[in-house]
Amino acid sequence: MPAIDDFIIVTEVDHGPPFVGHIFERKYRAAAPTFGHHIVAFYRQSWDRYVPFSYVHFTDCGDIYLAGGASTDGRAFAFMDADERQALTAAGGAYVLALRYGFQRFAARCEAIYGYCGDARAWEGGLQAGFAPSGEDKLLIHVPRPLDALRQRELTAKALSFIPF
Template sequence: MVTELAEAGPLAEPIFQRKYGAPAPAHGHHLLVFCRCGEDWLPGSYLNYLEHRDAMLIGGACTDGRVLARMSEAGQAAVRDAGGLMLQAVRYGEARFASCSVGTFGHCGDARSWSVLAQCGYERLDDPHLIVRWNRRPAPWARRRLIRSVAALGPF
């Protein structure tokens, strides 16, 4: 189950800390994927979307392998068959923000993350880590200006 939470800190923090060793973002849109573990629903994956001009930034993707390990074999198989938790979160996020965003930018240097994002329509830009998924193709001048503004942010 994927959902957006206005304040995800208490649920996202343990997953984010484990992956990045830093506090989870307090800003933006917080997407959490909940996994059924026996009678409980536990947060198994986190993803952040943040507005930037007329686009979105995607980042902070992380999954808690301990939650996956607690799931039943059938639950684990369902996650694998669905392409994994990150894929489900990205698909949800892209559908959620497509109408209000010209595109979504990411900063990706991880091959595993790239394999998921490529399935969702992301493409690489001239920068070695900057990627985008266009919802609409802005005029060339507007596209160049937007890409420059995102690149100027550095890793996010």
């Protein structure tokens, strides 16, 4: 089985819409955000062709980050061979890899990362990536370092004030 890093490249891009606008628009029927942080998982089809596969938008809100706008283009699977599809599935999928990358990239910059999720499949992927239920409907939390209960409630209230994101 091929190593995931041989064909899936996850990175932050400065300007997301040219790379992922078509993916975001297909899912949300709206233009992709032009602000914030754009994490993209690309499928490396060949040395000179990278196909945008999955996207997660991260917004810096000071002590918290918001992860939203998650979208995946399943059509990218058509470019992959069976071994690559199997390896990606075993790794959790492009969405999970994009979330994990964002968690690692932004963990030192905030106290918590929140995700707002109404889709059962995305909820499960979020849990697999490292989110946990926040105790609030549709709101997930990733805590890079331990938080006391009072501080977590304060941060969760702040995240709730941005819904939907």
